[in-house]
Amino acid sequence: MFTIPRIWREKPQRYRLEASKCSKCGYVMYPPRKVCPKCGSEELTRVTLPETGKILTYTIIRTAPLGFMELSPYAVAIVEFPNGARAMMQIVDTDFDKIEIGKEVKIVFRKLFTEGESGVIMYGPKAIVVED
Amino acid sequence: MRDVAIVGIGVGKFGSLWEKSFRDLAVEASLDAIKDAGVDHIDSMYVGNFSAGTFIEQEHIAPLIADYLGYRLIPSTRVENACASGASAFRMGFIEVASGISDVVLVAGVEKMTDIKTPEAVYSLSLAADREYEGYQGITFPGLFALVAKRHMFEFGTTRKQLSAVAIKNHKNAYRNPKAQFHRLINEEDIENSPMIADPLRLYDCSPITDGAAAVVLMPLDEAKKLSNKRHPLVKVSGIGQANDTIALAQRDSLVGFAATTEAAKKAYKMSGKKIEDIDVAEVHDCFTIAEICAIEDLGFFPKGKGGEAVEAGLTEIGGKIPINPSGGLKGKGHPVGATGVAQIANIVEQLRGEAGENQVKNAKVGLAQNLGGSGATVVVTILEVV
């Protein structure tokens, strides 16, 4: 169920990769929050995640959940950004054997989910492995 | 705070139980526990259940079960912490007895998962993850644990064979457990030929979708001693600890273990006064094979990174250094989500009473149960001992 208000509300983080940075301890969290989980401070500022990150771990999903079957099989990774923030993202447009822990990825804009033939489309970030 | 004893247990058969309804499962296991306890009433009850709302379109299940058990006007509350619902409910029951608020508390765990189609069940299970930042990325539960497995293999060299060793052992144990879902021995070839679900986890690395229920009855130890039921030694709750962690896997400090397990264990050990070496037997949360390897590391039985080797070397077999999941674990027994935590505790009680049949660990005096929810966002560790 991809409720419209929720999709609309999440635009800053989905469209523009907005995150929160703690003014006290510098921790960066994605998605944005109200309280820093590291030091408890509520003094958070808005920042944007950088365009590139690194793969910490990944898997290839071969049995997809409802709504994602049309992409199956696909890779999902935990990406770490240079500022310390981490996010889970699909890895696209990359041969599976080219995906490795430690490789650099760049963020691209894709359809995250489509609600059937007549429903809404949710757009958001995915990652591509950067090959030199 | 009073000492709390477990005076009655009831574990139902786990499996695809087409003829049993949600109410049937809960009532049967609860009646077994109440009869086993030999009590004539209960003061209060807790029910561990993950998602009756999505599986059978029923919320508010606590009064439903109390009602169908024949109890009106007693407090009944549902506790939900994903796959750790069962042990979380147990902890609430324990607190209610330990604090003196109630004298006889029933804790049941129940899940009816097979009325809906498998993809829908997989969807329901996925709700235990961070829906908006993990679910919408297309992750599944096998996927979450696959991410941990990949990193574990990367950092420690854990192998495919070592993951398989967990599944093989647990199937072997389940084979001898009449209540288990699976009575089938498997080997490495079976596992490595099974379909890949989320690299590197294959079908046989994953616990199944299961219907089932389990229940226990708690009483203050002093009252329990007065009960006429002297068939078996009395078992008391020696210590219990719960810890929660970030909902999303990406935000954890470690991607190769579960801090909540270690923290919950620390609290349980502190309350019980016991040490790791005192544990004779443990039931841990092997929702996926990698989860058992992480559990035995996070619980301190083996150093971080050495869990795979330990299983491969047979150290966690029933006759081994520290028997893990003699019941068959979630992999062999089945994993009716809300019931698992209660079933693990009931299985440890069986071990401590000497009633574990072919899977009996000799001279088990102190046992541990570890129940993990989601991708490690909730963990409850319970230590039980013979009085």
Added chain:
Amino acid sequence: MVGITGYGSYIPWRRIKVEEIAKVWGDDPKEMEKVVKEKTVPAKDEDSVTIAYEAAKNALKRAMIDPKEIGAVYIGSESKPYAVKPSSTIVADALGIVPKVHAADLEFACKAGSEGVFISYALVKAGLVKYALGIGADTAQGAPRDALEYTASAGGAAFIIGKENIIAEILETYSYATDTPDFWRRDGQFYPQHTGPFTGEPAYFTHIINSAKGVMEKIGMTPKDITYAVFHQPNSSFPLRVGKSLGFTKEQLEPGWIVPVVGNTYSGCSLLGLTAVLDIAKEGDIILMTSFGSGAGSDSFILKATKKLEEVRGNAPTLKEMLAKKKYVDYTTYAYLRGKILMRRED
């Protein structure tokens, strides 16, 4: 001075070789390769919106302006994911351009994108907005067994128009349009209709020739004065034919002639050809671009490259760099990706 402040292109990673398609329908691959050699195939999670976004992002990288200074966004496409709901607001929101912005989606077959660029140019010239963004992006469909299946592909190009930091000045424009039904798609239909040979002379050639001649006359130039000429390219031969008939040489036409390896990206088509030229143009080069959209019309632009072009070009990938990164798919995968296989509905 009004001109392009930033430009960006985008093509998907996957390709299908025309010989793959020919195999399925029993056509002669050698003959079909004369039309197009290989074409781009969008991923299942790409659409004209994601393509427009990526092209626009690259344009912003070259323009190096604050997105909030863009006062209008126009996306031309004939493969919008929503028949009703603007693609332009999605891209504008995602790029941080909202909320003080004019936005609309345009349709004029393959010239919707260039019309969007013209409108952007006009708004900036009139002083109504500081910068305006015109994009052409498509994930066009070709019916199985139809000639268009060999050419319809996916891609997009974006242009930020402004009065400052110009990398290619717009010297002159000219449009030529009539009601000519050479190719269309009725509302609700999945595949378009086309009229075979009628799409040639009365449609493509008439409008491009009149538009190109019109703009050259207006500014007082002949092909000799022009460094590069880019035409709408529905197949490999049409743009070379029309270019030759207008008096251009192969050297002038070749850099912008990308259809053999990209296919026809519809609203992105001539604009992508223009980006290929901008990827190599030097200061002072004069560029003619004439688009063509069925229905029918042609927009012509004459541009002059500035020194700044060479300075910012490296801020974003060139079309050549994108062309080098590719993965071939077979027909079955292509048909699946393009939604041509009848799947069971998940709901």
